[in-house]
Amino acid sequence: xxxxxxxxxxxxxxxxxxxxxxxxxxxxxxxxxxxxxxxxxxxxxxxxxxxxxxxxxxxxxxxxxxxxxxxxxxxxxxxxxxxxxxxxxxxxxxxxxxxxxxxxxxxxxxxxxxxxxxxxxxxxxxxxxxxxxxxxxxxxxxxxxxxxxxxxxxxxxxxxxxxxxxxxxxxxxxxxxxxxxxxxxxxxxxxxxxxxxxxxxxxxxxxxxxxxxxxxxxxxxxxx
Amino acid sequence: xxxxxxxxxxxxxxxxxxxxxxxxxxxxxxxxxxxxxxxxxxxxxxxxxxxxxxxxxxxxxxxxxxxxxxxxxxxxxxxxxxxxxxxxxxxxxxxxxxxxxxxxxxxxxxxxxxxxx
Numbered sequence: 517x518x519x520x521x522x523x524x525x526x527x528x529x530x531x532x533x534x535x536x537x538x539x540x541x542x543x544x545x546x547x548x549x550x551x552x553x554x555x556x557x558x559x560x561x562x563x564x565x566x567x568x569x570x571x572x573x574x575x576x577x578x579x580x581x582x583x584x585x586x587x588x589x590x591x592x593x594x595x596x597x598x599x600x601x602x603x604x605x606x607x608x609x610x611x612x613x614x615x616x617x618x619x620x621x622x623x624x625x626x627x628x629x630x631x632x633x634x635x636x637x638x639x640x641x642x643x644x645x646x647x648x649x650x651x652x653x654x655x656x657x658x659x660x661x662x663x664x665x666x667x668x669x670x671x672x673x674x675x676x677x678x679x680x681x682x683x684x685x686x687x688x689x690x691x692x693x694x695x696x697x698x699x700x701x702x703x704x705x706x707x708x709x710x711x712x713x714x715x716x717x718x719x720x721x722x723x724x725x726x727x728x729x730x731x732x733x734x735x736x737x738x739x740x
Numbered sequence: 741x742x743x744x745x746x747x748x749x750x751x752x753x754x755x756x757x758x759x760x761x762x763x764x765x766x767x768x769x770x771x772x773x774x775x776x777x778x779x780x781x782x783x784x785x786x787x788x789x790x791x792x793x794x795x796x797x798x799x800x801x802x803x804x805x806x807x808x809x810x811x812x813x814x815x816x817x818x819x820x821x822x823x824x825x826x827x828x829x830x831x832x833x834x835x836x837x838x839x840x841x842x843x844x845x846x847x848x849x850x851x852x853x854x855x856x857x
Contacts, residue, residue: 549846569850575839583843590847682839 519543519614520593522584524577525601526551529560536564538607539599542614547587548601551580557601577665578685585674596669605666609705613668620699621673624659624690625666629704633661636709647687647729654737655694659702662690666705673698684732691736748790755786778826782819 521543525532532548540546548561552574561568569583581598588596595617599605609625616623627633628648633641648662663686677692679685693700762779765771789795800811 567850567854569846571842571846573842575842579839579843583846586843586847587850680836 517595518593519595519597520588520591521546521597521599521610522581522588523548523561523566523599523601524551524580524584525549525553525557525561526574526577526580527553527555527557528601529553529555529557531603532557532601533560533564535599535601535603535605535607536561536566539597539610540565542607542610543597544593545591547584549580549584549587551575551577576682578679578682581665581685582678582682585669585678588671589675593671596671596674598665598667598669600665604707604709606706609666609703612703613666613705616701616703617668617670620701621670622690622693622698622700623668624661624664624700624702625705625707626659626661626664626702627705627707628660629702630706632706632708643725643729647733650729650733651687651691651694654733655691657690657694657700659690659700661702662687664705664707666707681732681735683728687729688732688736691733695736744793748793751786752790755783755790758783758786778823782823785819 519542521539523532523535523539523546525548536546536548546566548558548566548568550558550561550568550570552571558568558570567587569587571580571583584598585596595614597610597613599607599610605625613623613625627636628644636644644661644663648659651662652658663684665686667686673693676696677689677698679688679692681688690700758779762771762776762783766773766776796808796811796815799815800806800808803811803814805811805814
């Protein structure tokens with residue numbers, strides 16, 4: 517069973533090194549997809565032994581993870597572990613996710629199955645809950661944290677659900693997989709809010725969040 | 741006898757501009773024929789308005805509207821709607837292509853670097 521870790525990164529030079537170090541012991545290869553960083557993230561990633569795929573310009577995390585998925589597909593891996601570069605996802609929990617992936621196609625690390633979700637702002641929690649409810653209702657699944665980026669995918673499934681949009685890929689992919697009948701499981705993971713660097717969740721994201729989410733849900737439900 | 745005003749002149753110039761720009765962009769291979777078709781529709785419409793000052797009277801009668809100003813409003817809104825929809829579609833498609841290109845370049849660069857080592 518060959519496994520690759522995909523770490524999408526944008527200006528995460530301070531944290532990406534330790535994430536790579538923690539992840540490398542659990543997988544066969546660590547791939548950092550640098551999404552147009554200007555702070556030397558690719559150099560740090562290379563120093564820590566990761567394969568680096570560099571985007572020419574920033575497209576957003578959805579574009580970066582899709583590049584990572586394509587790398588996994590083209591290099592014949594069996595599983596992809598997706599880990600954030602900001603240190604929010606504890607690499608120590610990767611074995612739990614991989615173990616759960618043995619008999620399913622997608623494993624989502626959920627903050628809602630432990631207390632770590634309580635650290636998040638109320639509005640964000642409400643948004644996650646709402647769209648998780650929408651995905652559950654439309655996809656006939658029972659997940660608790662549809663926007664989590666800490667995931668494991670079976671690559672054979674990934675070929676069929678490569679998301680098209682760069683925004684809100686997690687919702688798109690989960691809903692698409694659910695509607696195609698793929699097996700989705702969740703594992704409880706601690707995911708504290710980030711304490712260094714700059715969050716990607718800014719005011720613009722917050723204001724556009726409902727519109728973009730609705731766009732993604734309608735696309736999957738009506739046009740696929 | 742309808743009178744020609746500055747509005748007809750402006751409509752004529754803008755119409756010619758649309759036709760010319762559409763032609764040049766396709767001729768330089770920068771745009772698909774679809775854009776030229778759109779330019780012909782909009783440009784020809786404006787030229788028609790330029791040479792027939794009564795055109796909106798006919799359109800108002802055709803649409804069952806009392807005043808030609810209402811006809812102008814309806815036609816202008818429809819044209820704007822079509823143009824904005826087309827441009828949004830084009831922007832979306834270009835963004836998608838750019839994103840795929842970005843992805844492709846990244847993967848090729850990684851493969852190249854891997855081959856060098």
